[in-house]
Amino acid sequence: xxxxxxxxxxxxxxxxxxxxxxxxxxxxxxxxxxxxxxxxxxxxxxxxxxxxxxxxxxxxxxxxxxxxxxxxxxxxxxxxxxxxxxxxxxxxxxxxxxxxxxxxxxxxxxxxxxxxxxxxxxxxxxxxxxxxxxxxxxxxxxxxxxxxxxxxxxxxxxxxxxxxxxxxxxxxxxxxxxxxxxxxxxxxxxxxxxxxxxxxxxxxxxxxxxxxxxxxxxxxxxxxxxxxxxxxxxxxxxxxxxxxxxxxxxxxxxxxxxxxxxxxx
Amino acid sequence: xxxxxxxxxxxxxxxxxxxxxxxxxxxxxxxxxxxxxxxxxxxxxxxxxxxxxxxxxxxxxxxxxxxxxxxxxxxxxxxxxxxxxxxxxxxxxxxxxxxxxxxxxxxxxxxxxxxxxxxxxxxxxxxxxxxxxxxxxxxxxxxxxxxxxxxxxxxxxxxxxxxxxxxxxxxxxxxxxxxxxxxxxxxxxxxxxxxxxxxxxxxxxxxxxxxxxxxxxxxxxxxxxxxxxxxxxxxxxxx
Numbered sequence: 006x007x008x009x010x011x012x013x014x015x016x017x018x019x020x021x022x023x024x025x026x027x028x029x030x031x032x033x034x035x036x037x038x039x040x041x042x043x044x045x046x047x048x049x050x051x052x053x054x055x056x057x058x059x060x061x062x063x064x065x066x067x068x069x070x071x072x073x074x075x076x077x078x079x080x081x082x083x084x085x086x087x088x089x090x091x092x093x094x095x096x097x098x099x100x101x102x103x104x105x106x107x108x109x110x111x112x113x114x115x116x117x118x119x120x121x122x123x124x125x126x127x128x129x130x131x132x133x134x135x136x137x138x139x140x141x142x143x144x145x146x147x148x149x150x151x152x153x154x155x156x157x158x159x160x161x162x163x164x165x166x167x168x169x170x171x172x173x174x175x176x177x178x179x180x181x182x183x184x185x186x187x188x189x190x191x192x193x194x195x196x197x198x199x200x201x202x203x204x205x206x207x208x209x210x211x212x213x214x215x216x217x218x219x220x221x222x223x224x225x226x227x228x229x230x231x232x233x234x235x236x237x238x239x240x241x242x243x244x245x246x247x248x249x250x251x252x253x254x255x256x257x258x259x260x261x262x263x264x265x266x267x268x269x270x
Numbered sequence: 271x272x273x274x275x276x277x278x279x280x281x282x283x284x285x286x287x288x289x290x291x292x293x294x295x296x297x298x299x300x301x302x303x304x305x306x307x308x309x310x311x312x313x314x315x316x317x318x319x320x321x322x323x324x325x326x327x328x329x330x331x332x333x334x335x336x337x338x339x340x341x342x343x344x345x346x347x348x349x350x351x352x353x354x355x356x357x358x359x360x361x362x363x364x365x366x367x368x369x370x371x372x373x374x375x376x377x378x379x380x381x382x383x384x385x386x387x388x389x390x391x392x393x394x395x396x397x398x399x400x401x402x403x404x405x406x407x408x409x410x411x412x413x414x415x416x417x418x419x420x421x422x423x424x425x426x427x428x429x430x431x432x433x434x435x436x437x438x439x440x441x442x443x444x445x446x447x448x449x450x451x452x453x454x455x456x457x458x459x460x461x462x463x464x465x466x467x468x469x470x471x472x473x474x475x476x477x478x479x480x481x482x483x484x485x486x487x488x489x490x491x492x493x494x495x496x497x498x499x500x501x502x503x504x505x506x507x508x509x
Contacts, residue, residue: 039348039350039351157357157360157364160351160353160357161361161364163348163351163353164347164348164351164353164358164361164390165346165347165348165358165361166346167342167346168340168342168346168347168361168405169361169364171322171324171340171342172361172362172363172364172365173364173365174361174364215350218352219352219389220352220354221351221352221353221357223352224352
């Protein structure tokens with residue numbers, strides 16, 4: 006039965022893309038969970054929406070613009086929390102609707118408004134093309150490389166930010182790198198999972214891996230395995246039940262985590 | 271002539287209009303073991319943050335000779351992160367990874383021999399405190415500054431920790447500065463006591479400071495009665 010899926014090019018690409026977006030989200034997920042940046046991940050996804058809208062309006066590649074709007078969002082949060090001593094979550098709560106509003110206004114001026122808004126809000130895996138797959142592969146390798154390169158800095162930053170700074174780790178740089186990685190990861194998976202559903206892919210694998218890992222390396226591997234299994238199950242279920250893949254993957258992830266929480270306290 | 275490792279002159283620090291520290295002056299000679307006591311909000315932690323260079327917008331002059339190792343209070347550690355003991359100690363020598371070879375020996379010194387691969391999150395309060403000490407010592411500092419090392423550690427752990435500090439000081443010829451709420455222990459173990467409440471109330475050898483004078487600063491009777499016992503015992507011996 007699985008063979009049916011692989012008969013069609015677009016389904017093969019869609020399946021492969023959902024696995025890759027599972028990996029792209031899982032790589033950054035433990036960092037988001039350990040540093041309690043869940044709200045930032047979600048906010049970044051909404052900020053990427055403004056980029057999507059600008060891309061569609063100007064008829065240029067949405068990825069580049071979305072990465073810029075997502076990074077701009079992260080930097081603005083840092084600016085408000087460092088400069089004006091506004092709580093980070095308040096800053097996110099304030100800026101998230103601002104970026105969404107910009108997106109909605111720009112999209113309302115574009116002819117593709119109605120059909121595109123739902124596909125980007127909730128994801129449309131069947132819109133994915135080969136260039137998205139290549140972009141995901143590029144993002145995954147770049148993220149893995151950067152996290153490996155800065156593995157000690159990131160570990161020290163997560164475990165004890167105050168002392169890491171005292172011992173000479175450039176924590177501001179580490180924070181900026183992580184915010185950029187979150188932004189890039191979000192933009193690479195937004196077409197598949199959608200802005201609103203993206204949070205589940207970013208957060209649940211990290212929560213799962215946190216409970217089982219015995220080392221900093223294993224936490225990433227466990228998160229990736231979790232998202233790979235969930236993306237496969239969710240994709241196949243959505244095909245056989247004839248429902249949308251994005252929400253199916255999100256629900257599969259949540260119920261798997263629920264069962265896991267009952268087994269492992 | 272004494273060789274001073276820290277000289278503080280006319281140090282004042284304000285946040286907006288609130289005075290945190292006012293006109294502090296002291297000198298700490300090499301090899302001293304200083305206990306800083308004072309009520310909550312007295313500016314003890316602020317003084318430490320100034321000494322380690324974390325706060326820089328103060329008034330006055332600070333002269334520190336040598337490198338500083340620092341053991342903070344527990345709160346800054348995220349115990350959920352799967353960091354191993356050796357990685358945690360490695361943080362203390364982030365800029366000079368050559369020191370990595372010293373880790374097994376250092377863990378032995380602090381009583382955590384063979385625990386290189388233990389997860390920090392699974393360690394007890396006392397073990398974690400000793401691990402923080404190893405992290406502070408790995409870069410061979412000249413001065414060791416500890417901010418309430420007894421916080422979150424049980425009574426047994428505390429006693430063991432102070433013994434360890436004394437041993438490390440005599441082995442390594444360190445200058446130690448320690449903030450503590452355990453006034454009794456400070457009077458027993460520290461060579462010098464500094465009492466701070468925004469200004470420096472007293473500073474001198476522990477046996478010369480009469481805890482009665484400090485009673486007004488410390489409403490917690492239990493804490494200072496041991497200091498008083500120690501003072502009376504010292505004075506009897508002296509007679």
